[in-house]
Amino acid sequence: MKTFVAARLGAMIAILVALTGVMFILQHISPLDPVKAQLGAQASADAVAARREALGLNEPVLVQFWHYLTGAASGDLGTSYRTRHPVLSDLGDFLPATLELAMFGLVIAILLAVLLAFSTTLRWRGASLLRAVLFTGSSAPMFLLGILGLIVFYQSFGWLPANGRTGLPNPPDGPTGLLTVDGLLHARFDVVADALHHLILPALVIAIGPAVAIGRVLRSSLLGDIDSDYARTARAKGLSEGAIMARHVLRNSVGAALSMTGLQVGLMFSGVLVVEQVFGWPGIGQYIAQSIPVADFPAIAGVTIMLGAIYVFINTAVDLLQAAADPRIAITGG
Incomplete structure (x- = not known):
């Protein structure tokens, strides 16, 4: 029974990681720039660059995914562009x-x-x-x-x-x-x-x-x-x-x-x-x-x-x- 429970829990975690990975990929290939969506289209280049650095968007893709995955696991799903709330x-x-x-x-x-x-x-x-x-x-x-x-x-x-x-x-x-x-x-x-x-x-x-x-x-x-x-x-x-x-x-x-x-x-x-x-x-x-x-x-x-x-x-x-x-x-x- 313990092996059965462990297998089911492992499968659940694997599926959730895969789902989070799909969401990350879709966001990564989306033509919408998350920084401009947050700051507005009229934001200065310096403000955009600073915000990209703060969000970790200049880091390698695998590092970004790790941050996205661990953030989702801890309840950090990002900030809504529309409501400006988490x-x-x-x-x-x-x-x-x-x-x-x-x-x-x-x-x-x-x-x-x-x-x-x-x-x-x-x-x-x-x-x-x-x-x-x-x-x-x-x-x-x-x-x-x-x-x-x-x-x-x-x-x-x-x-x-x-x-x-x-x-x-x-x-x-x-x-x-x-x-x-x-x-x-x-x-x-x-x-x-x-x-x-x-x-x-x-x-x-x-x-x-x-x-x-x-x-x-x-x-x-x-x-x-x-x-x-x-x-x-x-x-x-x-x-x-x-x-x-x-x-x-x-x-x-x-x-x-x-x-x-x-x-x-x-x-x-x-x-x-x-x-x-x-x-x-x-x-x-x-x-x-x-x-x-x-x-x-x-x-x-x-x-x-x-x-x-x-x-x-x-x-x-x-x-x-x-x-x-x-x-x-x-x-x-x-």
Whole structure:
């Protein structure tokens, strides 16, 4: 098991170094001069030369890459050309909103996936309708699904808000930046309720696609194990089908679903960036959308490295969880 963990952690580090290297190369070959982007096009030659020296741009490329890599590892992602603030500081302002939306989307996706897998495997009443609704929703682009949700649930029925994280004028501003958590910590249950009200629609939009993908994999695994020897033994003891699924079949079937969940979490973050534009959500999607038109490369690279790190970390955690659930994975190396 120790060898398996070390191999996965080593692979994670290697991927992150490679991603950082790609970002460095793109910045190095970009026609945009980072010094003039910081100082302005009218800066004097002496000011430009001094700034290049201060940024280490006159050093050999390998030395520059080493500084870039070690800086990224320590949290130094450069300074945004647009905001003039450290990129890490900007991400600290925008990331909590994105994390909160992604986490609630993931919770909804898992709940829908389990409901889809169990209902169709056990042939519950209404399972066909649930399956049809989820499959139809997953086939539509996220931005279109978001617009349809706004038309139906905001414009037509007025049940859910159209944009933003909260409609309250004085929500708490810390310590986590997650309104649902901060509302609980400050005993502001009005903030929690309002934040959940704003989260429902965008979280549901980003959850439908992953829910179908995870649910299909889980259902396939459940169908493969439901007629196994241990399931027949449990059935002979008089256990109900639901109890057999929950107590015996699910643990042996969850490995493939965990792998799919890890993949879908990474895709979910890319979907969040689109959904944030539709719902006016003040997260990383807004930040990157404002940075791209002005070629704010440090901000773009910072967001890319951060999302890549989250994706790799989550998939590594999924691999370790799979190994914990089924030790045979660690023995065979996955």
